[in-house]
Amino acid sequence: MSASTPTSKPWADQPLALIPTPAFLTKQHNMWISGASHMCNVHNVIFRGYNSIYLQAPHVQEADMDAFLGYCRAWCKLVTTHAEEEESNYFPEAEKLLGDSVFEQTHEEHDAFMPLLQAFQQYLDSLENGSHLSSDKLLSLMSAFQQPFELHFRNEIKLIASLATHPNAPSEGSSEQIEAEKKFDKWGSSSVTRSGITDVLMFFLYNLDSSYEDGLWKDWPEIPGPVRWLMPRVIGGWHRQWWKFASCNADGKRKELCLP
Numbered sequence: 001m002s003a004s005t006p007t008s009k010p011w012a013d014q015p016l017a018l019i020p021t022p023a024f025l026t027k028q029h030n031m032w033i034s035g036a037s038h039m040c041n042v043h044n045v046i047f048r049g050y051n052s053i054y055l056q057a058p059h060v061q062e063a064d065m066d067a068f069l070g071y072c073r074a075w076c077k078l079v080t081t082h083a084e085e086e087e088s089n090y091f092p093e094a095e096k097l098l099g100d101s102v103f104e105q106t107h108e109e110h111d112a113f114m115p116l117l118q119a120f121q122q123y124l125d126s127l128e129n130g131s132h133l134s135s136d137k138l139l140s141l142m143s144a145f146q147q148p149f150e151l152h153f154r155n156e157i158k159l160i161a162s163l164a165t166h167p168n169a170p171s172e173g174s175s176e177q178i179e180a181e182k183k184f185d186k187w188g189s190s191s192v193t194r195s196g197i198t199d200v201l202m203f204f205l206y207n208l209d210s211s212y213e214d215g216l217w218k219d220w221p222e223i224p225g226p227v228r229w230l231m232p233r234v235i236g237g238w239h240r241q242w243w244k245f246a247s248c249n250a251d252g253k254r255k256e257l258c259l260p
């Protein structure tokens with residue numbers, strides 16, 4: 001399935017609508033617009049993950065229940081480690097750079113959905129195997145955090161993009177700015193890989209749509225072509241059955257969800 005293939009089945013861009021990147025919206029390029037756009041790409045992977053679980057949960061065949069449970073757990077791990085990495089690393093570093101507590105509201109937003117997300121995670125962890133998974137229970141737990149969760153993931157992008165005009169933002173091209181950009185870029189890529197290679201990183205690659213925004217992000221993140229080709233096929237083979245539920249295939253192209 002390509003972005004233009006007509007299909008009557010819903011895809012993983014609902015119920016949570018994907019977030020437009022600030023780079024696509026503004027056509028501007030500076031450290032904060034780029035950083036917010038890269039963050040936005042990660043948030044959209046998280047949204048495609050949420051949507052793919054939400055839409056497919058009621059239709060999972062018995063033989064696939066273990067794989068679906070693994071897929072759900074990988075999504076949960078991606079979200080929780082993303083939020084934890086931000087709290088412990090990205091937010092403090094950005095606040096130090098700006099000399100301002102710009103993420104105060106963001107902490108409150110995390111606090112608003114994290115306990116509900118943890119309840120979802122605890123439910124998944126409590127299951128001995130996929131045969132015990134109840135789609136009704138899963139959907140009610142997801143619905144409980146959907147609203148504050150969606151609000152937060154949208155707000156954070158707007159906030160980071162807006163920091164370009166912060167009075168203490170280092171001027172574009174200054175050594176301080178170049179250094180900071182390198183640091184944030186490094187954080188962005190290592191925050192996903194540190195979380196887990198066979199589960200979180202593969203979840204990320206299998207939900208990263210290369211056609212998004214007319215292919216603007218087809219080369220993001222910067223991974224050499226042969227490595228990008230091999231990773232989902234070789235490392236992805238570890239949990240091959242999980243990716244049946246992903247929104248994209250090994251080439252980063254949209255694929256049809258498992259829906260009747």
Ligand SMILES: [Fe+2]
Binds near residue numbers: 082156
């Ligand atoms: Fe984020």
